Amino acid sequence: MKVFISIDLEGISGLVQWDSADRQIERELITAEANAAIAGAFDGGATDVLVTEAHGNMRNILPEKIDHRASFISGQPKPKNHMSGIDSSFRAALLIGYHSKAGTLNGVMAHTFTGSIFSLKFNDMELGEIGTDAAIAGHYDVPVVMVTGDKAACLEARELLGEVETVSVKEGISRSSAKCTAPPSARRLIREGAKRAIASLSASSNQKPFKIKSPVRTEITFTDPSYADCVSNMPFVERIDGRKIAFKAPDMIQSFELFNSIQFLAGVVR
Numbered sequence: 718m719k720v721f722i723s724i725d726l727e728g729i730s731g732l733v734q735w736d737s738a739d740r741q742i743e744r745e746l747i748t749a750e751a752n753a754a755i756a757g758a759f760d761g762g763a764t765d766v767l768v769t770e771a772h773g774n775m776r777n778i779l780p781e782k783i784d785h786r787a788s789f790i791s792g793q794p795k796p797k798n799h800m801s802g803i804d805s806s807f808r809a810a811l812l813i814g815y816h817s818k819a820g821t822l823n824g825v826m827a828h829t830f831t832g833s834i835f836s837l838k839f840n841d842m843e844l845g846e847i848g849t850d851a852a853i854a855g856h857y858d859v860p861v862v863m864v865t866g867d868k869a870a871c872l873e874a875r876e877l878l879g880e881v882e883t884v885s886v887k888e889g890i891s892r893s894s895a896k897c898t899a900p901p902s903a904r905r906l907i908r909e910g911a912k913r914a915i916a917s918l919s920a921s922s923n924q925k926p927f928k929i930k931s932p933v934r935t936e937i938t939f940t941d942p943s944y945a946d947c948v949s950n951m952p953f954v955e956r957i958d959g960r961k962i963a964f965k966a967p968d969m970i971q972s973f974e975l976f977n978s979i980q981f982l983a984g985v986v987r
Contacts, residue, residue, distance in 0.1 A: 720763040720915060721807045721859065722787075723799045723850060724751045726772035727816035727826035728866025730886035730903035734893045735826065746900060747772070747814065748779045750865070753904035754813045755784040757911025762918075767807075771799035771850075772814075797970070798977050799846065800853040809862045809918055810854045811911060817869040818845025823889035824869040830977075833984050835960065836938035839929045839972060848877050848927070849973065855926035856969045862924055863914040865907055867895060878927055882914040933972035936963045937979065944983040954979075 726732060729746050732739070751768055758766050768789040770777055775793040783789055795801040803810065817824035819835055829837050829845045836843055839852065847870060851861040863882040864874035871883035886903040887895040898906070918924060939945050942959040949956040953975075955963045962979075966972035 718763050718809075718915070718918075719765040719767070719807045720758045721800075721803050721810040721854070722751065722754050722758070722766060722768045723771045723810065723812050723815075724754070724768055724778070725799070725812070725814040725816065725846070725866075726777065727828075728814040728870050728886065730897050730900050733825055733887075733895045733897070744777050744779050745782075747777045748782045749900065749904055750814055750907055751778060751789075752782075752784045753907040754811055754863075754865075754911045755787045757908040758811065758915050759786060760908065760912040761915025763915055767802050769799065769801050769803075771846075794981075797853055797973065799850050803854055803857055803859060805857040805859070807854075807857070807859045809915060809924070810851075810859050811863040811865075811914065812847060812850060812861055812874075813863075813865050813907065815847050815864055815866040815870050815874075816845075817867070817873045818843070818847070821845075821869050821873070823891060825867040825887060825889040825892065825895045827869065827892060831980055831984060833939055833941070833944045834937065834980060835940045836936075837976070838936040839933050839969070841934075841936075842929070844877075845873065847874050851878060851927040852929045852969050853973055855928040858926050860924045860926045862918065863910055865910070880924075882910050882917075884910040929969045929972075931968040932965055933967075933969055934963060934965050935972045935976055936961065937976065939983065943986050947983045947986040948979050951979075
């Protein structure tokens with residue numbers, strides 16, 4: 718059974734702010750939580766695990782410390798961004814170290830892909846990274862069966878995905894402070910949660926892929942009109958107002974790839 722894991726940073730226990738001084742600590746903690754999820758997946762019955770990086774420069778995993786049973790994708794750019802490598806051969810996906818969408822109350826380091834994005838909607842449904850990445854998996858009929866992160870991220874996941882295994886490793890006090898579970902305890906909870914999520918696949922009929930119906934209309938609200946100015950002259954882009962643009966695509970994957978290119982391009986203006 719093939720299991721896909723995407724590993725982000727903002728939902729890792731012990732991390733509460735973006736700080737370049739913490740770079741080595743970040744990499745150690747990310748790798749350790751990835752290993753906890755990998756171990757739990759194998760405990761639950763996985764036979765093949767692929768881990769894809771989902772934060773920043775996508776070079777956070779310490780290669781010499783990752784569980785040798787898994788393979789991993791590092792670096793960028795890459796197709797499908799956080800979900801690079803996923804296809805219909807996978808039985809399930811796990812989102813580890815994730816965070817809530819931009820604007821979430823007490824969401825630790827809450828944002829939606831980049832600081833330039835205020836809101837992202839697919840077919841009028843506002844999604845953050847949890848929902849977007851789940852929809853990418855859903856395009857290939859792969860259900861997201863586990864999400865870990867702060868309390869706000871876990872709540873967002875359950876509201877969106879229903880009966881999904883969640884592990885909260887910290888509770889936000891503000892966007893840049895939190896009450897954290899000690900990392901060794903967080904890793905134990907993640908391993909146990911991953912085992913339950915994977916082991917329950919054959920026994921449960923409730924694990925359904927999260928899908929966005931085709932065709933897909935994507936609406937992006939930027940934090941500043943300058944970002945919209947940068948991309949609004951593209952022939953497929955509709956300018957809605959000062960900060961908002963929209964476009965249409967045949968399916969979720971093409972919609973996401975257009976969004977991903979736009980959000981990177983818009984960022985060069987500032």
